[in-house]
Amino acid sequence: MDVGFIGLGNMGFPMAARLLDAGHRVTAFDMRRDAVERFVARGAQGAGSVKEVADSVETIFTSLPTPAIVRAVATGPDGVIAGSKVKRFVEMSTTGSKTAVEVGAALRARGITMIDSPVSGGVAGATKGTLAVMVSAPQADFDLLKPLLDQIGKVFFVGEKPGLAQTMKLVNNYLSATALAATSEAMALGAKAGLDASLMCDVINTGSGRNSASQDKFPRSILPGTFDFGFSTGLMTKDLDLCAEESEHLGVPMSVAEAVHALWHKTLDREGADSDFTTIARYVEDQAGVKIRAK
Ligand code: NAD
Numbered sequence: 001m002d003v004g005f006i007g008l009g010n011m012g013f014p015m016a017a018r019l020l021d022a023g024h025r026v027t028a029f030d031m032r033r034d035a036v037e038r039f040v041a042r043g044a045q046g047a048g049s050v051k052e053v054a055d056s057v058e059t060i061f062t063s064l065p066t067p068a069i070v071r072a073v074a075t076g077p078d079g080v081i082a083g084s085k086v087k088r089f090v091e092m093s094t095t096g097s098k099t100a101v102e103v104g105a106a107l108r109a110r111g112i113t114m115i116d117s118p119v120s121g122g123v124a125g126a127t128k129g130t131l132a133v134m135v136s137a138p139q140a141d142f143d144l145l146k147p148l149l150d151q152i153g154k155v156f157f158v159g160e161k162p163g164l165a166q167t168m169k170l171v172n173n174y175l176s177a178t179a180l181a182a183t184s185e186a187m188a189l190g191a192k193a194g195l196d197a198s199l200m201c202d203v204i205n206t207g208s209g210r211n212s213a214s215q216d217k218f219p220r221s222i223l224p225g226t227f228d229f230g231f232s233t234g235l236m237t238k239d240l241d242l243c244a245e246e247s248e249h250l251g252v253p254m255s256v257a258e259a260v261h262a263l264w265h266k267t268l269d270r271e272g273a274d275s276d277f278t279t280i281a282r283y284v285e286d287q288a289g290v291k292i293r294a295k
Helices: 012-021 033-040 050-056 067-075 097-108 122-128 139-152 164-193 197-206 212-222 233-250 255-271 277-288
Strands: 002-006 025-029 059-062 088-091 113-116 131-136 153-159
Touching: 002 012, 002 050, 012 025, 012 033, 012 059, 012 122, 012 139, 025 033, 025 050, 059 067, 067 088, 067 097, 088 097, 088 139, 097 113, 097 164, 097 233, 113 131, 113 139, 113 164, 122 131, 131 139, 131 164, 139 153, 153 164, 164 197, 164 212, 164 233, 164 255, 164 277, 197 212, 212 277, 233 255, 233 277, 255 277
Parallel strands: 002 025, 002 059, 059 088, 088 113, 131 153
Antiparallel strands: none
16 A cells, blocks of 8 residues: 655654555655655655645554644644645544544545554554554544554554544553653662662562563663663653643543652653653652662
């Protein structure tokens, strides 16, 4: 199939590469010229703008940082909405349900169908094709695109209601952010008492405290002190901002989320939006006056 891909970042590049490797012809655009050049070197077609992609293919995938950027790329002047050929917009960024509903409605008014399909599983999952792909879309469009989404990960159709997949994604990321925040505090407590950090991780991962931070983020990026997992503090905090909006909108009190949200904002202030999200452990370490490192 001929497809477009906009946003060749940490997640977009490996996802687009999987479509390319599966034999699809991919026309790609990113604001960063070097990312497009690296992708073209793998056999893709490069484009010079969003509109150029939307003028050349019927199906466009996007993996972009924030709701504001997704709105601009989808419905701004010279956005996807202005394309002459595009029929389907497969949106894999995390934007929250409000943006998905509004962007989907604007595109629908111009005959373009939105396939809301955020993903979870990090850069490693994007590279291996093992992401959780959450989809809300009209059933017929989902059926058409399922073989492509299968290249990207395990596909879950959550319903036809616009934005529902975004809510699913925020539910997941709230838990992921909470696990990383809480595990950082728990590990700092143990380390300050004199426990060995690697030993603590082994115990937790054999016991009932295990979670995605203790199993993956600590061993890979915090215990070795590399802080290079591949997701930014800015984007993690954005997901919690969106979760807070969603909980207010739906009238669901979330007191644990409030505490977690505050800790992520403190990390954002200290480490900056571009820092890796595993630096939340560094913030907790500094507050506690202890390091959580493998010997
Ligand atoms: P990233 O910042 O690495 O990549 C975003 C890419 O979009 C960059 O290459 C950037 O140059 C490009 N871009 C920005 N504005 C653009 C524009 N106007 N036109 C074209 N390209 C533009 O971000 P990421 O980590 O790949 O995340 C992308 C999305 O996926 C986010 O919504 C994020 O929340 C979500 N997500 C990330 C992860 C992860 O582990 N990194 C996991 C699941 C979901």
